[in-house]
Amino acid sequence: MHEWALAESVIKTAVEHAASEKFKKLKETGVVFGELQAIDKEIFAFALEELRKQFPAARDCKFKISVEPAAFRCKACAHEFPLKGLRKTKDEAEFIHFVPEMAHTFLKCPKCKSPDFEIAAGRGVGISYLKGGR
Ligand SMILES: [Zn+2]
Numbered sequence: 001m002h003e004w005a006l007a008e009s010v011i012k013t014a015v016e017h018a019a020s021e022k023f024k025k026l027k028e029t030g031v032v033f034g035e036l037q038a039i040d041k042e043i044f045a046f047a048l049e050e051l052r053k054q055f056p057a058a059r060d061c062k063f064k065i066s067v068e069p070a071a072f073r074c075k076a077c078a079h080e081f082p083l084k085g086l087r088k089t090k091d092e093a094e095f096i097h098f099v100p101e102m103a104h105t106f107l108k109c110p111k112c113k114s115p116d117f118e119i120a121a122g123r124g125v126g127i128s129y130l131k132g133g134r
Pocket residue numbers: 074075076077078079109110111112113114
C-alpha cells in the first residue's frame with residue numbers, strides 16, 4: 001500500500017501547486033522517483049490513474065513517471081559516483097534498493113576507497129514539472 005500513499009501525496013501536491021498557479025485543470029505532471037525508492041512502478045502508475053479521479057483538477061492529468069538514477073557522494077574526497085557500474089551481484093543491488101543505508105557495507109568510493117559517503121541522488125519521490133490550463 002506504500003505505492004498508494006505515495007501516489008496520493010503526489011496528486012495532492014500537484015493539485016495544490018495547480019491551485020497556486022491558478023490552473024483550473026492539470027494536463028500533465030512529471031513525477032520523478034529515485035532508483036533507491038523501493039516502490040513498484042506499475043502499482044504506482046496504476047494508483048495515480050485511479051486516485052486522480054478523486055481530484056477534479058487532476059482528473060484528466062497525465063502522469064509521466066521517470067526514474068532518477070542513484071548516485072553517491074564521497075564524504076572524504078567529494079567524488080560523486082553512480083550506483084550503476086558499482087554493482088557486484090544482483091543480490092547486492094536488490095539489497096541496496098530495499099535498504100539504501102546498507103550500501104555502506106559493500107560499496108566504497110571508487111576514487112579514494114573510503115566507505116564514508118552519502119546518497120546524492122536517487123531517493124524519494126517528487127514532482128519535476130506541471131502543465132495546466134487556466
Ligand atoms: Zn572518495
